[in-house]
Amino acid sequence: MYLLELGGEDDAFAACEAKSAATDVRRIAPGLAVARGIVPERVRGLAYTHRASELLGRTDADLESAQALLEAASIDRDRDATVAVRATDVHGATGISTERAERELGQVLVDRGFSVDLEDPDHLLRVAFSDGRLEEPMNAAGEPAARDEADARGGDRAAVCALGWLEAESVRDFGTRAPTDKPFFQPGSMDPLLARAVANVAGARPGRTILDPMCGTGGVLVEAGLVGADVIGTDAQWKMANGARTNLEHFLDTDAPSPTGVDRGAWHVGRGDATRLPLADDAVDGVVFDAPYGRQSKIDTHRLEDLVAGALAEARRVGSRAVVVADRSWRTEARAAGWELVASFERRVHRSLTRYVLVLE
Template identity: 65%
Template sequence: MYLLELGGEDDGFAACEAESAATDVELVAPGLARATAVTERVRHLAYTHRASELVGETDADIDSACALLSAAAIDREGTVAVRARAVRETRISTQEAERELGGILVERGFSVDLDDPDHELRAVFSDDVCMLGWLETESKRNFGTRMPTDRPFFQPGSMHPLLARALANIAGAREGTTILDPMCGTGGVLIEAALVGARPLGVDAQEKMVRGANENLEHYGSDSGAGAVRGDATHLPFPDDSIDGVVFDAPYGRQSKIANLELDDLVAGALSEAHRVASRTVIVGDRSWTDEARDAGWTVESEFERRVHRSLTRYIAVLSR
């Protein structure tokens, strides 16, 4: 079993993304989940910070955590460090927890190395639960160096890389897969799909956006098999079942400029075309598009609401055939 430390404020959405890199993800407490197995793809997750081999779970107090560690079998050698974390509103002295748990490990023959330990014990307190685990892998937290404003081509309203990465992961982005964004804009989702090893393909109605998305992809080192083309999301230039996953951010509160289609017709057509070319889609919008998705033949696996600011809530639906 494994301990997953989740980030953000929406644990359900974080767990959904984690399922792209872990098996049988189950929420335990705010910011915490367990899984029966994990893969190296945890390194590419946006809203899971760490995965640790689970030692056990107990009450959210230091004495209980110490009792759990004292009774646990430890089949490791080398130096150790203890890192304690209190999630959100949980009140615990993390320094005291690290000191007490570290003392138990020293009594069991381990040497402490806070700078470069061979093993790191994670002690995470949340609500009424404490979970202990040996750190196995961490996600690469370099999203702050890839803000939309830092791209060669930028337009206001571009999606934050964290959300774009999560959407790409949920759609199935990984080494060897092809991810399509039929309304790619500046290419935020395409960039994140490329950075986790997928082949990103984009379509957009505006030539300016196509040029900008390709410029951004080139900037982030995407391979020659990736790129964006000008086209119509309701008439995609791809064969049936040629795409592994689709992600798109539907236009917000305005009419489409594609062939004079109304927004409802545009999104319905895009959902129908996505259903033709792929078996999985993630759609984002300022309203729920699940009725249109079902009409296009999709099954709605899950739906999330993410508050962006006072005037904007993003509705995210995960769809499968």
């Protein structure tokens, strides 16, 4: 089993993304999930999971319980190896001193025959304390679903300390791709963290092809390409198609070593109408699009409803999985286009904008 340390504000969405790199993902407490198996190189490409660790055990959210667990745990690491402990208190909710936890749990490891190297340890023990309500997951219909493990304990509050040996960390280089720092920028560009997450949810990885039929500045395509997918983009505006090309060239056609360790994907971008794609049936594996927002985009040839309905139908023709990001839930249109809604997430970004993410199969 593995411990996943989630990031961002929406654990349900983070867990959904983590499923692209791990099997049998279940949330156990705010900011924490467990998984049966992981693919380390894919964990490196996740946006909303920071780390995956081989689970040593979990217990109550206090230091004494963590010590008892570590004293009793069977440890399969070589005693010649050096170790260090890093503790975190998710959202500061338990109030536990992480410094004290690191010191005292480090002492347990010393007592068990290990030597400590804080700078460059062979093995890093992650210790995560968390206490709080498990966020309400949604079922496919968008209603609150049965809760993961909280139900089994007869409540929706979870207080946990989980210990595990660090196995893989995600590469936190998103700041180098802020929309305004890209060679081509337009307002409305997607933040690289969200772009990476939706690309992963759509199935981006080596050997897969991901399409963004309304690619704008190419934010999603860049992130999908960086985790190894081949990417195809279209946009109705020449300016956008050309700008996306500039960005893809900059981030994907480079000889610099790949931060996630996988080769960057190939890319193709052209001007095109998302409701009439120049692609054969089943030409791609996954489709992602960020629908124009009603008040944001000027759309020459389509009413927004017709544009989204048409794009959903075309996506259905060329792919078998889609992720749609929008300022309203297009679930009725998605179902009408023949998609099944497998998950939906909504998050208030600010007073006048709620962002919806639909996962369709």
